[in-house]
Amino acid sequence: MLKRGDVARQLDCNIETVRYYEGIGLIEPPQRTQSGHRIYDGDDVARLRFVLRLRDLGFPLEDIRALLATVKTGDYACADIAVIAEHQLAEIRRKIVDLRRLEKTLMRMTEQCHRGATPDCAIIEALS
């Protein structure tokens, strides 16, 4: 039986994030002590870890919520999950493509720069 701070330490997330996820209904409210302190059992921790792993894979919280709901019913096909995961994979690849384009542009710009002590800068030129 862990308290909120213990859980946060164990899963390496911010203590406030745990309360936030409960507030928006992403995880179930845990048991409380008589004085009102939250106490988390092994299942609570496992469910939060599941959420955090998806988050760390870049899934938006709404997608995580939907995935949780699907998994909870048990009424889903493995193929459905694969579709969701591949959608997320496509999102990530799109972002990589975007960033690589930015990287190229910035690289070209910095290469042009003679790094002088005067304000006639190729970078500023390129932006104007």
Place this chain on the structure above:
Amino acid sequence: MLKRGDVARQLDCNIETVRYYEGIGLIEPPQRTQSGHRIYDGDDVARLRFVLRLRDLGFPLEDIRALLATVKTGDYACADIAVIAEHQLAEIRRKIVDLRRLEKTLMRMTEQCHRGATPDCAIIEALS
């Protein structure tokens, strides 16, 4: 002389963004008509385009603000600009590395999945 909507169309940005940038002091307030409508001249548009290009390169607005202030004084060395640009380049590369790691993880997970009609899913397994 263009109105706000014209500027937004010309620079392909949201009309509200123009007002927002004025509100946070990122661009100077333009002239107004007698009735209070904003009117933008060529210089106004050029300055906004400069800001939008930096934004599209992923610079945070605060960095753009600082860059604008520096360029405005004219008292800067080309080398300083190069440092800022290379810092941003490093940021972008860091993000690419992060995303490529996520991509690999998700790829491995989806490859494991047999895409069946039952709920015994390798992806869910991997997350639990």
Place this chain on the structure above:
DNA sequence: TTACTCTCTGTAGTCACTACAGGTGCAAGG
């Protein structure tokens, strides 16, 4: 004149947290 579009203002909502203020609970040291 009427109808329609554009602009004006201020404010609230988005996402995913994060930080803070002001108060209670709990556990260990003296």
Place this chain on the structure above:
DNA sequence: CCTTGCACCTGTAGTGACTACAGAGAGTAA
């Protein structure tokens, strides 16, 4: 037993970079 200090409780506000909306005034074409 008392105090000290940390962990926890609640609600709320702030972050970044917009985006959307409500309600009112301005401009234009038929």
